[in-house]
Amino acid sequence: MFTSIVAKRAFSTATKQKSTKVTVLGAAGGIGQPLSLLLKRNSQVNHLSVYDIVNAPGVAADLSHINTNAVRNPLGAPPMGESFDLPARSLSVTGHGPENNGLETALEGSDIVVIPAGIPRKPDMTRDDLFSTNASIVRDLATAIAKYALQLKHSPKAHVLIISNPVNSTVPIVAEVLKLHGVFDPKRLFGVTSLDVIRASRFVSELKDTDGSKTKITVVGGHSGVTIVPLLSQSSHSFTEDEIKALTHRIQFGGDEVVKAKNGTGSATLSMAFAGAKFANALISAASGKKTVTEPTYVQSPLFADEGIEFFASNVDLGPNGVEKIHGLGELSPYEESLIAAAIPELRDNIEKGKKFVA
C-alpha cells in the first residue's frame, strides 16, 4: 500500500515536470561551450540543442555523457508549459551543423534560443567594431529563427536571447528581421545584460566585503562603455564620491579588463556563460509559474521612447509570456542623471545603426 502511494507520487511528479527545449547558436565557442555545460546541469531543461558552423556534434557528444538528471522525451520536445507522460530519465542533447538542414532541426520546437555566435573583441577594439562581422551573422540567425522557431506549426512562442555584440545594435537587428517576417513579439526578445549586474555586485562586494551573490546593484542603459549606467545610489551601501566614480568606471569598462588580460585571445566567456545561464534559468522558472522573477535585460522599452530610444536595459519582471513589467529607473543622483545623459546619444546611434542595417 505504502509502496504504491510512493510510486504514484513519483510518477505524478514526473508527469508534471515542464518540458523545455533550449537551443544555443554558436555553441562551440568560448561562451557557447560553458553556457551549454551550465544548461546541461539545469534540471528544467529537457532538450539541449547545440548548433555551430563548426564542431557542434563533438560538443553535443561530450555534453551527452554528463549524467545530470532531467526529463527526456524521445518523441521530441512538446511546447513549454505542457506535461510529460514519462518518468524522469536523462536530458537529451543534440548537435547540429549547417549541413542537412541542421539549423532548422536545431531550432524546431525551441522554447528558448540563445545566440552567442559571432566574433569577440581584441584589445583596442570597441564592441561597435564587431558590427561589420556580427551584424550579418545575427541577421541570418534571426531569419532562421523567424522561419523555423517562430512559425505557428512549430513553437511560436520561443524566447530569443542575444549575447552577440554589439548588443545595443544586434537586438534591434533581430527585432527588425522578426518584424519583416511578422513574428516579432517584444515581450520575447532580450539582450543579455546580466553580466553588467553580476560584475557590479561583485565589484561592490569586493569593496564592502559582502557576499556578491546577495549584493544587489541596479544597472541600466545598454551594454557598452558609457551606455552601461550603474545606479549605485540605490544600493544599500554608502560610497564616497571617489568610490562611486571608480566603481562606475570599472563597471562600464569591466569587459575591457578581461579583453586586456586575455591579450588578443578573446573576451569574457566564463563569466558570460554564468550570466547567460542565470538569465535563461530565470526565464524558464518564470515560464513554469515562479512568481516575482526580476532580471536586468535590454528590451524594447517605453522608458526613453520620447527621446527616440526604442531599446533600453532595466530591471524587468518575467512571466510565462516573457516581459511582464518594465521597472522605471527610480530616483537618480545628479551624477547618475549625467551618466544617463551621456548614454542616450550613443545608445540612439547604436539602435539606429542596427535598424538601418536591416532596412
Ligand SMILES: NC(=O)C1=CN([C@@H]2O[C@H](COP(=O)(O)OP(=O)(O)OC[C@H]3O[C@@H](n4cnc5c(N)ncnc54)[C@H](O)[C@@H]3O)[C@@H](O)[C@H]2O)C=CC1
Ligand atoms: N552580452 C554580453 O555581455 C557579452 C557578449 N559577448 C559576445 O559574445 C560573442 C561570442 O563570444 P565568444 O564565444 O567569446 O566568441 P568565439 O569566437 O569563441 O565563439 C563564437 C562562436 O560562434 C560561431 N559562429 C560564427 N558564425 C556563426 C553562425 N553563423 N552560426 C552559428 N555559429 C556561428 C563560431 O564558430 C564560434 O564557435 C561575441 O560577439 C562577444 O563579443 C561576450 C561577452 C559578454
Ligand SMILES: O=C([O-])CC(=O)C(=O)O
Ligand atoms: O567586452 C567584451 O567585448 C565582451 C563583453 O561584452 C563583456 O565582457 O561585457
